[in-house]
Every structure is written in C-alpha cells, then in structure tokens.
Amino acid sequence: MGGLESKDLLREIEWLLEDAMVGYNPNLVMPPNLAMMASIEYLYVLWRERIEKRRPFQYIVGCAHWRDLVLSMPETEQLIEIVQNVILRDGLLAEGLWDDLGIGSGTLAIGLGQLLGLGGRFVAVDLIHVVISVARYNVQRYNLQ
Secondary structure, eight states: OTTOOHHHHHHHHHHHHHHHBTTOOTTSOOOTTOOBSSOHHHHHHHHHHHHHSOOOHHHHHTOEEETTEEESSHHHHHHHHHHHHHHHHOGGGGGSEEEEESOTTSHHHHHHHHHHOTTOEEEEEOSOHHHHHHHHHHHHHTTOO
C-alpha cells in the first residue's frame, strides 16, 4: 500500500466517515437516523480508488487536513500562505474585500476568514446549490459569518 500501515488506513477511513456523516463520532454509538452527506456506494467507490489505484487520500476525498482546516486541494494551502505574505507586507489589504469565485467546500474562505480576523470582509460564491450548502455548513463549523 505504498508504505501505509493499517493504523494510517484506519485514520483515513475515520476521516472519510467523519466527512460523510453529520454528527459522526467513532467513540459514540451512532443514532439509527444518521444523516449521510454521501451514499455508502459512493464512499465504497472512493475507497476502492484509494486502495486499488493507490491514489493519495486528499485527492480521493478532495481535501487534506492542515492548520485545523480541511483543504479542498493542496493548492489551497499555497493560496492562503500567499495572502498571508501579502497582508504581512501591506496590512491595509486585510481590511479590503476578498472574494472566492467557485467556493467549493469553503476551505479557502474559512482559511482566509481565520487569517483576516474579525475586521476581514470576504465574499464567496458558487453556481451549485449543493456546494453552497456544504460551504455554509463548513463556515458555520468554524464560527465564521
């Protein structure tokens, strides 16, 4: 499995389930009416790609864990760091209006919201209603408006 141990695979399965189920907690008994954000069949397809094609986990699920965020793409980390460096050079930019066209899971908006703080203003848009719902849920998880 490319050097992955069973404990690493178990952790990845936990992350997959955590992202797919509302209120998932591996240490608690699951309620019978647990809300799923993805079907079991879809999760199975993702996991088979991970195992059989040896695709990196973050590409299978479209996210990676970094700075207490779940990143939708590895490039998101770079974008947040670029903005951080720009703001360090010119602090007034933190007070400007930032935007994210095609918000996806909302991780860029969340990362920039955490970076900009309470004074930061950020607009994020997407054409897909389901994507907006996921992003809204993720933004609320991090107590951002």
